[in-house]
Amino acid sequence: MKFFKLLAIAQSSLMKNRARSILTMLGIIIGVGAVIVMRAIGDGAQQDIEDRINSLGTNLLMISSSSNSLGGVRRGAGSARTLFIKDVDIIREQCSLVSAVSGVVGVNGQIIGGGTNWASQVRGVGPEFLVIQNWEIENGIMFTQRDMRARTKVAVLGASVVENMFSGANPIGQTIRIQQTPFKVIGVLEAKGQGSSGQDQDDIVLVPLTSAAYRLRGDSQYVNQIYASSTTVEVMDAAKEEITQTLRQAHKLNDGQDDDFSVRSQSELTEAFTSTVQTMTTFLTIVAAVSLLVGGVGIMNIMLVSVTERTREIGIRVAVGARSIDVLTQFLIEAVVLSVVGGAIGIALAYGVCNITEAKFGMTTIVKSWIIAVSLGVSALIGIVFGLYPAFMASRLDPIDALRHE
């Protein structure tokens, strides 16, 4: 008895009871649809968060000097002066997995200009800082390595600074004074909005690192932090290790000594956010899976009714030579066809719902291909598990009784 013949029989008997078949499938359709939509929304939310974190700076590695203690009082991270401007150059030259690197020197101070004054963060950085942070210049230019060498007094302003000091007017060519030192504005940064913890990312003034170190701070040799980008996201960990080894060598640390700096990536941050989303996704998926299970019970119910209703048909089939296994297979295939077709419709429906969700609510949804595969597999499994008992009942019918059945 060929499988395809049985498939044809199953298909024709399902078609004879079209309305009932569709209603039975509805349980599976909704179940599979719900599972996929929940996963798609959850995965989409996770992707959103990852994207947002990545937009803070792709492949960002932050190198800070470690803490020191002064008379038993332990001071915070970065309090030790162990990172120097030359370390930035060493990383740039020796680390092959680092594509961009910039030292960061922080200076606080009142900025005067545009007929007013404003307290902002002044950061001395290298020209590559924008690449590392994924920031763009909206207007004007960024300073260059030449400015670094010449310690020129130029500045690039964040959007909020422009708003507050120049009321949004074009500040390029204007002069601002930081700690009494005049700086010429050469560029304006594109507005970025709030950062991940709510701070205003646009309230910033960038000046060349060397200018900040020599002209503003005076103490010229060390940097607060070094920002670096790895060449790709995949090599983040390798790049981290490479920087660590390079700096240990540069700082002449022996094998037993601790690092006098720390290298952090953003993956920790990403994980913290995404794990919350994952918990929600898992929870919702389980709820949806329960509805899938209920759909399976629906199939079993209908198959049992179907076996009773078609007792005579089974009797006829057995009388003309169907073996137990033929009857069992026929009903099992019917159940599996119901559940798999239901699953397929559910998948199609889920795609539709995802598209509507994206269009109407602006939520990102991602339907992963393995979810589709698993959904179809689970549908088939449900058909087998819940179809087996009714099919077994059918295969055990006595042909004489079955033929007499009205």
Next chain:
Amino acid sequence: MGEAQAVAGLAVVADVSRTFSRFIMPEVIQTFDLKKTYPLEEPVHALRGVNLTIGTGEFVSIMGASGSGKSTFMNIIGCLDKPTDGTYQLDGVEVGELGRNKLAEIRNEKIGFVFQGFNLLSRTSALENVELPLVYQRNTSKVKPKQKAAECLERVGLTDRMNHYTQQLSGGQQQRVAVARALVNDPALILADEPTGNLDSRTSLDLMGLFQELNNQGITILLVTHEPDIAMFTKRCVEMRDGLIVRDTPIEKRSEAKKELEDFSGVIGL
């Protein structure tokens, strides 16, 4: 000679006769001391030792009142049930001890059923109904199922109704589809259980004409009925009572269905 020895002797005789008979004349059905007891609180002896031999090309009717055991006998002959004791050979195969699936195979290969209630699949075309036994055939033959089924429908004169659904056919036509289904696997035996029970007298005549025609072509038919005039169309009548065969006689004045049908039409002025 003790009773046990006598029985053993009988068995030997039966064995020998069976062995020989297979060479002399091919028997379609041969039962020996067939018994069926239902193990109820008060055991019911439905068959109490039935001996029956039916040769190829015979047309036998089995008659008997309800409770005579003829239904039980039919079920065993049809390989739908198993005897408690005795032997049953169908077309040279000992079927008494076979299991459920093996019996299904035997039914599929050797028996064509025609039931009182037609027992066709509803919402299924005549052609598909006739094809059904071929669907379950173990050794797929060279013949194309569709073609073979169409041929059988032609034999029963329903070529023009091939694609009609069961419920679109009249009772007589449905029974003809059932006969076509019984023919489709070239069975050794057609087993008709009260085939005219649900048909009016004219259609019954029509069906008996078909059976006679098929029998003339050499097909062995065993027909169960409780109507004496239906039995008159067969060649041999076996009567059962209380689980035993009480009479087994050839039909002397056999009715010709075709002729009677003409008379019948004449009577009601057609």
